[in-house]
Amino acid sequence: MQKISKINWLLSSHKSLSISRFVYLSLYETERGYYKKKKVGEDFVTSPQISQMFGECIAVFFSMIEKNSFKKSNFLELGPGNGLLLKDLIRSVYQIKKEKINYYFLEKSNLLKKSFLENLKTKAKIIELKKFNLEQKPHYFICNEFLDALPVNQFEKKNNKFYEKRITMKNKTLKIINKKLDFFSNEFINLKNGDVLEVSPLSNLYLNKIFNHINNYGGGIIIFDYGPFLKKKIDTLQGIREKKKCDFLKYPYETDITYHIDFQDIKQKSSNFGLKAYGPITQKKFLFFNGINERFISLSKKCTSNLQIKKLESQFNRLTNPEGMGGLIKCIYITKNQLDLGYFNE
Ligand SMILES: C[S@@+](CC[C@H](N)C(=O)[O-])C[C@H]1O[C@@H](n2cnc3c(N)ncnc32)[C@H](O)[C@@H]1O
Structure with missing residues (x-):
């Protein structure tokens, strides 16, 4: 029964x-909960599911702001789902920096593909975080469509x-x-x-812990999520x-x-911890400034048929279309450091 x-x-x-x-x-109810049964991508598609170019651009972004090495810092992705972003980001950071990174993740479901962890062993130490206890060093936090999935x-x-x-x-x-x-x-x-x-009480809890950590130890948080530049009270x-x-x-x-994220509220909360917020800007703008055109050209040279080119074009359009994910999803980066990220505030 x-x-x-x-x-x-x-x-x-x-x-x-x-x-x-x-x-x-x-x-999330045990056995019944939506995320306990469904695969990411079944009812909705996120950017990492569309193309590797998304993770590659984020890797370029982090490699540019961390001029030296990632040896003294950790990455921590919240809610990685099946782990596609983790896979593309690690592969790409390794290609750019030629160094092994520490990549933590915190995921409530068991959607993450274990094969990724095995295949990426030489490029990153990947560690599942069971509780939000962090090492006392700079962390680069990554949230893609994480905050909007938290209860409100x-x-x-x-x-x-x-x-x-x-x-x-x-x-x-x-x-x-x-x-x-x-x-x-x-x-x-x-x-x-x-x-x-x-x-969202849970979102506030996570953000307070993250802002406090960045304030004490450095690093930053990048957030991609659905939400307007100025959220109305609706x-x-x-x-x-x-x-x-x-x-x-x-x-x-x-x-x-x-639900829709309130980016201005997140900015306000981060300023209470003495942090500086860059953005929000559209996903399209973030991707263009972090090399999606160049990635597209490079990947298209490897295509061996028209069908492959068409597929790549369609992925590019879906990520950057201003009427779709390119415009509806916004990106914000929050850190303690003064950075030369002019395109975030134009
Ligand atoms: C909309 S999905 C996004 C997945 C992935 N970031 C992507 O872009 O494909 C939200 C993810 O957050 C996870 N999640 C939600 N609440 C969480 C929590 N409190 N702790 C850890 N993971 C959580 C869910 O299990 C799900 O994998």
């Missing part, structure tokens, strides 16, 4: 669940009162309800009636199921659930 899901069990004993709890269970809560101001949006079950259907808040934090003060504030939660947008409540455990 199939066990009752944790979401149903909790809703049978509690009036409501926070959105973040619902999202967490829906994505929503709050709304209506008639000058503050509410938390929560999830309840009515007639076997999941619904959003508003629960009035008696206490609220400073973040709520500037909200106008009708505004929806999205807060509901951006969405479900993706079978490659189509859907109501995230409709199919628990079957839907990828994401």
Whole structure:
């Protein structure tokens, strides 16, 4: 007999669940969770799944900002999924710098292809991090579509009162309800009636630890994620199921659930740690300034048929198209150091 899901069990004993709890269970509940069953790329495609050029450009970026050697620092990728970015980045850094790097990763699912770890042994020491305990040295943190996959809560101001949006079950259907808040934090003060504030406690936790580490030991964090330059105070939660947008409540455990990242908020939080943020800029701009054209030309010379060239062109277009991932995904780099990254702020 199939066990009752944790979401149903909790809703049978509690009036409501926070959105973040619902999202967490829906994505990561043992055995049932979306990321426990699905492969990255099944319902949505990320940049490393499209082409090796993505990871190669990030390798160029890091090799340019770290003029000397990576010997005194570590890389740490958060949420690498199946590990394609890790593979392309390590291979490419090795080609540029001719040195073996330390590459840590923190991944909740078991999607990472173990063969990558074996094949990259001569180019990097790859270590899975089970807990967020870091060595006391500079780290280069990498997050591609990681923060938007973390659970989020929503709050709304209506008639000058503050509410938390929560999830309840009515007639076997999941619904959003508003629960009035008696206490609220400073973040709520500037909200106008009708505004929806999205807060990810887990994202804040990770970012605080990372900013603190960069402030103490150096390094930096590069983030690629969906989100506008200036996020409006609106509901951006969405479900993706079978490659189509859907109501995230409709199919628990079957839907990828994401929201839009607030880059200005991340910038503000990093400045509280004395860090400097470069960007956000579009993914397209980042890739162009870090050599995607040159990579395209070099790879196209190795193509042996028109079909291969067409495939490469299509990958290039998907990564850089301003109407698609090239424009919708933004990139930000945060560090303590003053860097010559003019193109980030033009
Ligand atoms: C949208 S996928 C992106 C995967 C990969 N970065 C890519 O670009 O293909 C988000 C990844 O973050 C992982 N993840 C989510 N929450 C996590 C957490 N708290 N700790 C570690 N990994 C997490 C998920 O398992 C998933 O692999």
